Amino acid sequence: MSPIRRLAVIPLLLTLAACQPAAEAPEQAPRRLLSMVIEPATTAEASFVGVVSPRISVTQAFRVGGTLVSRSVGLGDQVRAGAPLADLDATTLDLAVETARANLQAAEAQYANAAGSEGRLRALTESDVTTVANLQQAEQQSAAALANVVQARSRLAQATEQRSYASLVAPFDGVVTTVGAEPGAVVAAGQTVLTVARTDTRDVVIDVPESFVQNLELGTVFRVAPQLSPATMVDGKLREIAPEADPVTRSWRLKIGIDDPPPQFWLGTTATASLAAAAADTVIRVPETAIRRTDAATLVWVVDPAQSVVKARPVELGAAADGQVEVRSGLAAGERIAIAGVNSLSEGQRVAEEGKLP
Incomplete structure (x- = not known):
């Protein structure tokens, strides 16, 4: 072939080479992934043991000091409002009342004398017998x-009011729960002599973990039964949640109010408070390692079984406990999610299952 023909063939070869398809990039290998299938769990009944306590309990003490001469009631006695409870030796107080009464009589006599003198001088002044200055x-x-x-x-x-301080009366219908002094003892003002508790309303006091208290609100209904009489079950409403956890046990104290409690709910007895889930109430819990948190959303990686890829799914979370977190919305039973390495996955990334739980 002549040199001229060879030069003419070169552009043709270059054109044909440009028309050839480019070599495909090697396909990325699927990532090995640890995953699990979502299975809902029925919320278990939560039960706690507590103590039956009076909702209202008042300490009775004298407002003055003295010797306790009598105590009309003892530990466990029922009392009615206004009933006498205890008395101090009131000799000194009685003398103070008599002295005050005598001083009043003397002051009234002096006033009567002064008023009479004023009246006589006024009459003499009108007759010009005495001066206005004297009047x-x-x-x-x-x-x-x-x-x-x-x-x-x-x-x-x-003085009369001070005398009344030497006697104690019941502030309401109730029962005596503590006795702090015996007759013959010298008590100071404010020293506890008796404690009276109301019996028409009581509380069951329980301590619960933080994971449990997060889902509670005032008015939540509990089923309460004394341990000595489990068949006696009544409804109680949560009326108080401690403002802070116990510094030692890290538990939270709850007070469940019971109105008109049956006789089996003795003060001081132990009782069981149960918070049962509603019928067919199920929850979805996943490991906290399956959650990816960003500034924009909280999500999990859901595995598409047909394409073997992962897709991001926004979720709403609930309470967390023991390495598990409740998913309130965003996931359904039967779906498979990634539970490890969630911060390094990307949308549509191909995966191969390394392990399945369960």
């Missing part, structure tokens, strides 16, 4: 005597 002095003495009467009456009322 004014009599009026001042009468006003001072009246002020003394008012002061004496106030002191008598104060």
Whole structure:
């Protein structure tokens, strides 16, 4: 072939080479993936043992000190509102009342004398027998005597009230739960003598873990039964949640109110409080390692069995406990999700199953 023909063939060969398809890039190998199938679980009944306690309990103490001479009730006695409970030796207080009453009588006599003198001087002033200055002095003495009467009456009322402090009466219908002093003892003002608790309303006090208290709110209904009489079961409503956890046990104290409790709910007895899930109430829980959190959303990687790829799925989470987290929405039973390496997966990435749980 002549050199001219060879030069003419070169452009043709280059054109044919350009028309050939490019070599395909090697396909990326599927990533080995640890996954599990979502299986819903029925919410188990949560039961806790607590103590039956009075909702209202009042400490009874004298407002003055003295010697306790009598106590009308003992531990466990039922009392009615206004019933006498205990008395102090009131000799000193009685003397104070008598002194105040005598001072009042003296002040009233002085006032009567001053008022009479004022009246006589006023009559003499009108007859020009005495001066106006003498009348004014009599009026001042009468006003001072009246002020003394008012002061004496106030002191008598104060002494009478102090005398009433020597006796204790029941503030309401209830039962005596503690006794702090015996007759003959010298008690100080404010020292506990008795404790009276109401019996018409009671609480069951229980301690629960933090994972349990997160899903509660005031008014939640519990089924409560004394352990000595399990068949006596009543409904109680959660009325108080401790504002903070116990610093030692890290548990939260709950108070479940019971109105008009049966006789089996004795104060101090143990009782079981159960929070049962509604019928057919199921939850979906997944390992916390399956959750990927970003600034925009919280998601899991769902495995597409037909294409063997992973797809991101936004989810709404609930309470977490023991390495598991509740998924409230976004997942359905039977779906398979990735449970390891979720932060390094990408949308549509091909995967091959390394392990399946269960």
